[in-house]
Amino acid sequence: xxxxxxxxxxxxxxxxxxxxxxxxxxxxxxxxxxxxxxxxxxxxxxxxxxxxxxxxxxxxxxxxxxxxxxxxxxxxxxxxxxxxxxxxxxxxxxxxxxxxxxxxxxxxxxxxxxxxxxxxxxxxxxxxxxxxxxxxxxxxxxxxxxxxxxxxxxxxxxxxxxxxxxxxxxxxxxxxxxxxxxxxxxxxxxxxxxxxxxxxxxxxxxxxxxxxxxxxxxxxxxxxxxxxxxxxxxxxxxxxxxxxxxxxxxxxxxxxxxxxxxxxxxxxxxxxxxxxxxxxxxxxxxxxxxxxxxxxxxxxxxxxxxxxxxxxxxxxxxxxxxxxxxxxxxxxxxxxxxxxxxxxxxxxxxxxxxxxxxxxxxxxxxxxxxxxxxxxxxxxxxxxxxxxxxxxxxxxxxxxxxxxxxxxxxxxxxxxxxxxxxxxxxxxxxxxxxxxxxxxxxxxxxxxxxx
Numbered sequence: 001x002x003x004x005x006x007x008x009x010x011x012x013x014x015x016x017x018x019x020x021x022x023x024x025x026x027x028x029x030x031x032x033x034x035x036x037x038x039x040x041x042x043x044x045x046x047x048x049x050x051x052x053x054x055x056x057x058x059x060x061x062x063x064x065x066x067x068x069x070x071x072x073x074x075x076x077x078x079x080x081x082x083x084x085x086x087x088x089x090x091x092x093x094x095x096x097x098x099x100x101x102x103x104x105x106x107x108x109x110x111x112x113x114x115x116x117x118x119x120x121x122x123x124x125x126x127x128x129x130x131x132x133x134x135x136x137x138x139x140x141x142x143x144x145x146x147x148x149x150x151x152x153x154x155x156x157x158x159x160x161x162x163x164x165x166x167x168x169x170x171x172x173x174x175x176x177x178x179x180x181x182x183x184x185x186x187x188x189x190x191x192x193x194x195x196x197x198x199x200x201x202x203x204x205x206x207x208x209x210x211x212x213x214x215x216x217x218x219x220x221x222x223x224x225x226x227x228x229x230x231x232x233x234x235x236x237x238x239x240x241x242x243x244x245x246x247x248x249x250x251x252x253x254x255x256x257x258x259x260x261x262x263x264x265x266x267x268x269x270x271x272x273x274x275x276x277x278x279x280x281x282x283x284x285x286x287x288x289x290x291x292x293x294x295x296x297x298x299x300x301x302x303x304x305x306x307x308x309x310x311x312x313x314x315x316x317x318x319x320x321x322x323x324x325x326x327x328x329x330x331x332x333x334x335x336x337x338x339x340x341x342x343x344x345x346x347x348x349x350x351x352x353x354x355x356x357x358x359x360x361x362x363x364x365x366x367x368x369x370x371x372x373x374x375x376x377x378x379x380x381x382x383x384x385x386x387x388x389x390x391x392x393x394x395x396x397x398x399x400x401x402x403x404x405x406x407x408x409x410x411x412x413x414x415x416x417x418x419x420x421x422x423x424x425x426x427x428x429x430x431x432x433x434x435x436x437x438x439x440x441x442x443x444x445x446x447x448x449x450x451x
Contacts, residue, residue: 001027001259001285004170005311005339016425027289029054030313037410044115051410060407072114079107127303128274131160132196135277135305136181141190143176150176154190154332156324163299163306165316165338168326174309175281177324177332181307182279201275203266203283210266216240216250216257220269227272243268260286267295276304284312313339374448375441383441386434393431400424 003011012034015022026032032039032054039050039057050057082104136158143151150173158164158181166174179185181192182200202209210219221227221236229239240250243264249257254265263286270278278299284292296318299306310316316323317338324334325342335342375383403409404420 002170002282003311005167005313006169008311027284027287027292028312028314029289029292033314052407053405055405056407075107075111079104079111082107128199128276129197130303131198131276131305133160134158134193134195135160135162135198136195137193138181139191139193141180141187141192143173143180143185143187151180151187151332156334158305158307160195160305161303163319163321164308164334165320165323166307166309166325167311167316167323167339167342172326174326178279178281178307178309198277199275200277200279201270201273203270203278203280209269210254210262212253212255214254215252216245216254216265219254219265220272229272239272240268258286260288260291263287264291277307278302278304279307281309282311283308284310284315373444375445379441379444383438383445386438386441390431390434390438393427393434397424397427397431400427 008028008031012031015024015035022035024031024035036054036057037051039052039054041048041050041057041061050060052060082100086101086104134157136156138154138156141151141154142149154177166177168174176185180187182202183192183194217225217236217240220240225236226233227236227239237247237250241247245261245264245268249261254262257265263283267283283295287295292312292315296315299308299319306320308316308320317340320338322334322336323338323342324332325346326332327346333346335345337345400420400423404424409420410417
């Protein structure tokens with residue numbers, strides 16, 4: 001839940017190489033999509049097995065739930081009909097109708113034993129008056145802790161309705177950047193300007209807005225048993241039950257809450273306050289998939305400005321429209337789109353030197369006093385053909401992905417499944433090598449042009 005993206009990816013790669021059986025519990029949908037070949041679904045005491053990947057499981061489960069809903073609707077209609085019959089009186093108690101009476105008792109027992117699906121969290125964001133077009137502007141901002149530079153000469157303009165994701169390794173300075181932008185920290189140098197009508201709601205990953213000495217009710221109600229939400233007044237008990245808290249939890253201390261319950265409580269607290277700038281620092285930790293999807297839907301409808309720190313790749317893809325990234329070379333850059341878009345646009349890191357792959361080699365070739373190396377005829381032809389080669393790899397990977405996602409794929413012989421997986425691993429490796437080579441040759445060609 002609290003690993004950064006780089007560590008999550010290394011864990012995924014390690015587990016993909018593992019040849020034994022693997023059982024894992026996670027709410028990380030990207031992790032599920034990449035690793036799972038079978039899903040065990042525990043729902044209302046029933047454990048169901050789905051021998052398929054996560055995407056196929058979602059489709060099958062939706063069909064099953066629709067069928068269950070229709071079946072229960074028909075059952076309830078039959079029960080209502082039989083209840084109306086028994087209430088009509090003496091005729092129902094004649095000997096020849098005793099079988100029907102016994103059948104009714106059985107229907108009642110079956111209905112009593114039925115376990116309904118747990119309701120999802122119900123919540124909505126409250127928007128205050130719109131900010132001006134300019135929400136935040138940072139000019140040449142720097143921040144250090146002792147001798148460690150966290151933010152160096154950072155510039156950004158954030159406009160109304162921007163939905164920005166902030167990503168980077170744990171400890172790189174994401175929370176510091178948020179605090180600088182919100183005025184909770186002062187920069188060592190540079191200026192930060194905030195727009196007009198600036199009403200912020202801040203979800204803090206450390207839950208510092210929660211008071212452990214108070215109950216759940218006291219943390220949100222602030223001494224009142226009523227709360228203003230959605231243009232009206234609600235009792236605090238009903239409001240918190242929308243966030244899946246029981247009456248016992250609402251009256252009890254928050255120190256007994258789990259990590260996911262604390263996250264839901266903090267959501268309840270910040271969503272009770274109208275805002276036009278919503279700042280969320282790792283809100284997805286410990287939340288289940290259904291709550292994540294509800295939060296995504298809420299944020300999609302939010303008309304204000306969003307600043308989001310998260311290590312949940314799918315959540316970022318579904319919510320943000322641009323990404324601020326603390327890249328491997330220590331530079332903070334902004335990219336269009338979500339996490340997958342950042343992957344395509346980012347400078348590819350060189351493990352040895354921290355610069356882009358190929359860029360290090362090009363730099364060595366163009367060092368002072370040395371004439372930069374030019375591509376030979378063979379390398380020029382290779383550079384020209386590499387984009388087509390990469391497209392072919394991508395097409396084959398997509399086609400193989402579709403085949404492996406088919407419902408009947410895992411009904412095939414074990415050797416066919418193993419062969420498909422090996423082919424996928426081989427294609428991904430070849431595509432990565434081709435991308436690295438392309439970057440390297442492009443860097444050499446660019447360096448030669450500059451000289």
